[in-house]
Amino acid sequence: MFTSLAxxxxxxxxxxxxxxGAAATPLVPADYLDxxxxxxxxxxxxxxxxEVRPETPGVAxxxxxxxxxxxxxxxxxxxxxxxDVDGVRHWRAYSLTxxxxxxxxxxxxxxxxxxxxxxxxxxVHDARPGQLVHLEPATGxxxxxxxxxxxxxxxxxxxxxxxxxxxxxSHLDVLDDVVVVHSSPTARDVIAGDExxxxxxxxxxRLIERHTATDGRLDAAQLAGLVPDLTQRETWACGPAGLLDxxxxxxxxxxxxxxxxxxxxxxxxxxxxxxxxxTFLGTGREVETDGAxxxxxxxxxxxxxxxxxxxxxxxxxxxxxxxxGAVRDLRTGEVTVAAAGDDVRVQTCINTAAAACELDL
Amino acid sequence: MTALQNKPHxxxxxxxxxxxxxxxxxxxxxxxxxxxxxxxxxxxxxxxVIEVQRSxxxxxRLVLLASxxxxxxxxxxxxLSVAKILENMEIGHNVMHGQWDWMRDPKIHSTEWEWDHASxxxxxxxxxxxxxxxxxxxxxxxxxLGYGIMRVDEDQRWHPVFLAQPLFxxxxxxxxxxxxxxxxxxxxxxxxxRKDRGEFRRQGRKVLAKIRRQATRDYVVHPLLSGPxxxxxxxxxxxxxxxxxxxxxxxxxxxxxxxxxxTFEKTSIEGETRGExxxxxxxxxxxxxxxxxxxxxxxxxxxxxxxxxFPDMPSNRYQEISPEIQDLFERYGLNYVSGTMxxxxxxxxxxxxxxxxxxxxxxxxxxHDRAGxxxxxxxxxxxxxxxx
Numbered sequence: 001m002f003t004s005l006a007x008x009x010x011x012x013x014x015x016x017x018x019x020x021g022a023a024a025t026p027l028v029p030a031d032y033l034d035x036x037x038x039x040x041x042x043x044x045x046x047x048x049x050x051e052v053r054p055e056t057p058g059v060a061x062x063x064x065x066x067x068x069x070x071x072x073x074x075x076x077x078x079x080x081x082x083x084d085v086d087g088v089r090h091w092r093a094y095s096l097t098x099x100x101x102x103x104x105x106x107x108x109x110x111x112x113x114x115x116x117x118x119x120x121x122x123x124v125h126d127a128r129p130g131q132l133v134h135l136e137p138a139t140g141x142x143x144x145x146x147x148x149x150x151x152x153x154x155x156x157x158x159x160x161x162x163x164x165x166x167x168x169x170s171h172l173d174v175l176d177d178v179v180v181v182h183s184s185p186t187a188r189d190v191i192a193g194d195e196x197x198x199x200x201x202x203x204x205x206r207l208i209e210r211h212t213a214t215d216g217r218l219d220a221a222q223l224a225g226l227v228p229d230l231t232q233r234e235t236w237a238c239g240p241a242g243l244l245d246x247x248x249x250x251x252x253x254x255x256x257x258x259x260x261x262x263x264x265x266x267x268x269x270x271x272x273x274x275x276x277x278x279t280f281l282g283t284g285r286e287v288e289t290d291g292a293x294x295x296x297x298x299x300x301x302x303x304x305x306x307x308x309x310x311x312x313x314x315x316x317x318x319x320x321x322x323x324x325g326a327v328r329d330l331r332t333g334e335v336t337v338a339a340a341g342d343d344v345r346v347q348t349c350i351n352t353a354a355a356a357c358e359l360d361l
Numbered sequence: 362m363t364a365l366q367n368k369p370h371x372x373x374x375x376x377x378x379x380x381x382x383x384x385x386x387x388x389x390x391x392x393x394x395x396x397x398x399x400x401x402x403x404x405x406x407x408x409x410v411i412e413v414q415r416s417x418x419x420x421x422r423l424v425l426l427a428s429x430x431x432x433x434x435x436x437x438x439x440x441l442s443v444a445k446i447l448e449n450m451e452i453g454h455n456v457m458h459g460q461w462d463w464m465r466d467p468k469i470h471s472t473e474w475e476w477d478h479a480s481x482x483x484x485x486x487x488x489x490x491x492x493x494x495x496x497x498x499x500x501x502x503x504x505x506l507g508y509g510i511m512r513v514d515e516d517q518r519w520h521p522v523f524l525a526q527p528l529f530x531x532x533x534x535x536x537x538x539x540x541x542x543x544x545x546x547x548x549x550x551x552x553x554x555r556k557d558r559g560e561f562r563r564q565g566r567k568v569l570a571k572i573r574r575q576a577t578r579d580y581v582v583h584p585l586l587s588g589p590x591x592x593x594x595x596x597x598x599x600x601x602x603x604x605x606x607x608x609x610x611x612x613x614x615x616x617x618x619x620x621x622x623x624t625f626e627k628t629s630i631e632g633e634t635r636g637e638x639x640x641x642x643x644x645x646x647x648x649x650x651x652x653x654x655x656x657x658x659x660x661x662x663x664x665x666x667x668x669x670x671f672p673d674m675p676s677n678r679y680q681e682i683s684p685e686i687q688d689l690f691e692r693y694g695l696n697y698v699s700g701t702m703x704x705x706x707x708x709x710x711x712x713x714x715x716x717x718x719x720x721x722x723x724x725x726x727x728x729h730d731r732a733g734x735x736x737x738x739x740x741x742x743x744x745x746x747x748x749x
Contacts, residue, residue: 019582022574022577022578022582023422023578023582023583023586024578025574025575025577025578026475026476026477026571026574026575027415031415032415032419035412035415035416035419084401084404084464084466086400086401087399087400087401087402087403087404087405087463087464088404088463088464088465089464089465089466090465309487309490309491309495310490310491310494310495312495312638313673314490314494314495314672314673315486315490315491315494315495315672316457316458316459316462316471316472316486316490316673317486317487317490317491319459319462319471319472331389332389332393332396342465343465343467344465345462345465345470345472347459
C-alpha cells in the first residue's frame with residue numbers, strides 16, 4: 001500500500017508545483033509567497049533583525065531570526081550576511097557568537113564598527129529590529145573536533161574573540177582545561193568581558209587578559225611565558241595577520257604547526273589606481289589594461305567574445321559580473337569595488353580597470 | 362515633421378558648438394548629482410511598487426475565480442488591467458533599463474528580469490535599449506519611427522500600402538504586445554533578407570515559447586482554476602491584456618509621434634558628440650502633462666524627455682529633475698514638447714492619418730486650405746495637422 005502511495009504523492013506534488021508555476025509565469029510562485037512571508041523561502045535564505053544589543057563602545061551583538069532554511073551551525077563558523085546600506089546590498093562575513101539550536105531559533109553575530117566601515121557601521125549604529133537581511137549558510141573550518149582535546153588554548157585579539165566566544169558558549173561543558181589569552185586595547189574593550197570573567201571566576205576557563213594600552217602588543221614569545229604548557233595545548237587563534245603569522249612561525253619552529261588552527265579575516269582593501277590586469281574567468285585569459293581603455297575594448301582586442309550594445313553606457317547590454325577588483329566609470333570617475341563573494345555587475349563599455357579585475361565571462 | 366536637417370528653419374541654428382558642449386556639461390552635472398543621491402528611499406520606492414503590483418495581481422486573480430458574478434468580473438478585470446500596466450511600465454520597462462541595477466539586488470536587476478509580455482526580455486532589451494535609445498528618431502536607424510509598418514515622417518518615402526496605416530495602427534494598438542514581439546524579431550529585415558535566418562529561427566523559438574507560457578497562464582490555467590467561471594475568467598484576462606495593449610500603445614505614441622518632435626537624417630549623427638547626442642534626445646521626445654497617477658501608470662514615460670536624456674536614472678526621479686530640464690530648454694531656446702494625454706494622442710493619430718497620404722497630395726491640400734488667407738510660412742506644419 002505504502003509503496004504505491006509514495007509515488008502518487010510525489011506525482012501529485014510535482015503536478016501541483018507545475019500548475020503553480022504555470023499560473024505564476026513569468027514570476028515563480030515563491031515571488032508571491034514572499035509577499036506573505038519573506039523568511040519562508042528555503043532557497044533564498046533571509047533573516048530579520050530581532051535586536052541590536054550594544055556590547056562595548058562601537059561593538060554590538062545583532063540577534064537574527066533566520067527563516068526555516070537555516071541549517072544549524074558549528075560553533076566557530078561564520079556566515080555571510082547581505083545588508084542593504086543606503087539602498088545598496090553589501091555582503092560581509094561575521095563569526096556566529098551564539099550557541100547553536102537556541103529554543104527561539106535565533107542566532108547572533110557580534111560586530112565591531114571599523115573606521116569607515118560601511119556595513120559594520122550600519123549594523124552597529126543604524127540597524128533596527130524588523131530589518132530584513134540576506135544570509136548564506138554558515139561555513140568555516142575554525143571549529144573544535146567532535147571529540148575536543150583535553151587541553152585547549154585560545155589566542156585572540158580584538159574582534160578575533162568572536163568565533164572563540166561562540167565555541168566557549170557552546171562547548172564549556174565538554175572542555176575541562178581551557179586557557180584564553182585575549183588582547184584588547186583596554187579592559188573596557190573586551191567583548192562580553194563580564195561573561196568571560198564570570199567563566200573564569202567559576203573555574204571554567206583560565207583567562208589571561210592583555211591590554212595593549214598598558215602592556216603593548218602581544219607577541220609569540222610573550223605567549224610562551226604566559227602559557228608555560230603551550231606545547232601541550234591544541235591552539236585556536238584569531239586576530240590580526242601579524243599576530244597569526246608570528247604564532248605560525250613560533251609553532252612551526254617547535255614542529256607543532258598541526259596543533260595550531262588559525263582563522264584569518266582579511267578585510268579586502270583594494271586600492272583604486274589606473275589600469276590593471278583583467279582576468280576573464282571563462283577562458284582564463286589575462287589582459288593588461290591602462291586606465292583609459294574600456295573593459296569592453298580591452299576584452300575584444302584580446303579576442304574575448306563580449307556582450308555589447310550601444311557602447312556609450314545607456315543600453316546595459318554589456319553588463320557582466322565583476323567577481324573581484326575595482327573599475328572606474330570613464331564618464332564620471334566613479335569607482336566600483338567588488339570583493340570576492342560580492343554580487344557586483346558592471347557595464348564594460350564605460351568602465352575601465354582601476355585595479356586587478358576578474359570578470360565572469 | 363521633416364528631418365531637422367531639411368527644415369527651412371533649423372531650430373538649433375542659434376546654438377554654437379560650444380553652446381552644445383556646455384549643454385552637455387550641464388546635463389552631465391544633473392545626472393551625476395541625482396545618481397550620487399540614490400539611496401534607501403529610492404530602493405524602498407521600487408520595492409513598494411513591486412509589492413503593490415504583485416498583491417494587486419494576486420488579489421485580482423483570486424477575485425476572478427468567481428468571475429461568473431458580474432461585480433467580481435468587473436473588479437477583477439480592472440485590478441488585473443492596472444496590475445498588468447504597472448508590471449510592464451513602471452516596473453518591467455524601467456528595471457530592464459538598468460535603472461535599479463545599482464541596488465545590487467539580483468531579484469530587481471536588468472540582467473535577470475523577465476516581464477509579463479510576449480517579447481522575451483533579452484530580445485526587447487536589444488531593440489529598445491540599444492537600437493531605439495541610441496539612435497532615437499534617426500530616420501533609417503530608429504525603427505520605432507513607425508515600427509517599420511507606418512510612415513510617421515514626411516521624409517519617410519510614401520508607398521500605397523501606407524494608405525492603410527490608420528488601420529495598421531488600430532490593429533497594432535489592440536495586439537500591441539504581439540506587435541512588439543514581431544518588431545523585436547525584426548521580421549521586416551528577415552523578409553528583405555537582411556537578417557540571418559538561423560538567428561531568426563533561434564529567436565523565434567524563444568518568442569513562441571514565451572507566448573505559449575503567457576497564453577497558457579491567461580487563457581488555460583486561470584480559467585480552469587475558475588471552474589464554472591472559466592469562460593468569464595478567460596474573457597477577463599483577454600480584456601486586461603487588450604486594455605494594457607491600448608494603454609501602452611497610446612503612451613508610447615505620445616513619446617515620439619506628436620507634432621513638434623524632431624527627426625534626424627541618418628548622416629547627421631556621424632561623429633556625434635555627447636552634447637549633440639543629448640540635444641537629439643531633447644528634441645526627439647515629447648512629455649505628457651498630468652498628475653501622480655498618470656505618471657506612475659505611464660511608468661514615468663510621461664517624462665519621456667527626461668527618460669531619453671538619462672535612461673538609467675530611477676524613474677521616480679524624473680519628475681524631480683523636470684523643472685531643471687525645462688529651464689535648460691528655455692535657456693538654450695529649444696522647444697519642450699508637452700501636452701495632456703488626449704492632446705498628444707490626438708496629435709500622434711493625426712500624424713498617422715495625415716502621412717498615410719503622399720507629401721505631394723498633402724501639399725495640394727494645404728495650398729487649397731490656405732487659399733485666401735495670409736501666408737503663414739512658419740506655421741505651415743501645424744496648419745496641415747489641423748486640416749487633416
